[in-house]
Amino acid sequence: MVIYLAGEVDEEVRLDDMTPRQIVAALDKHVVGQRKAKRAVAIALRNRIRRQKLPPEMAVDVMPKNIIMIGSTGVGKTEIARRLARMSDSPF
Template sequence: MTSKSEKELIYAPGGNGAEPVEGQELLPALDDMTPREIVAELDKYIVGQTDAKRAVAVALRNRVRRQKLPPEIAEDVLPKNILMIGPTGVGKTEIARRLARLAGCPFIKVEASKYTEVGYVGR
């Protein structure tokens, strides 16, 4: 990856966005990142789940591209959401958390098990 100027870099979440926090790394602007670069960033923190990381990287890149489209066209570009399904402990939450950090977005986790029947097992 080529060297980026200060204007093309964003600060990783955690500070006020204007000044770096000690130990905070600069990340390339998401607009300039390819899915391969997004996967490489996720690879620093997440072992395995190659297919999942590729899928969310492409989805994140498509989101960035969709935001650049005129509103009347952007509405027709699908999908707009990601649904990650898998057993407990495979890394769904961590992938989502790292992706949110990379995108500079807040990460909110909502536990929905209290809304399901006791003992319910999805199929």
């Protein structure tokens, strides 16, 4: 599965090749604060992509981690999820 993210200079950057730090930098353009939350979801997304690249017999042993985001109204939980969905071309 190849996921593309449109870059700033009209070039396409593969989300598959992005590090969690680069994913956080992309989220920083749209979400203010929430440093720990952005880092956690970036790592989870990167691990999900890596797991999908494994052969099926190995992927069975690598369990994906789920994330529950809790917090007050208006702190950015939905926006982080919405931006990640857009970056990974997933439905929201």
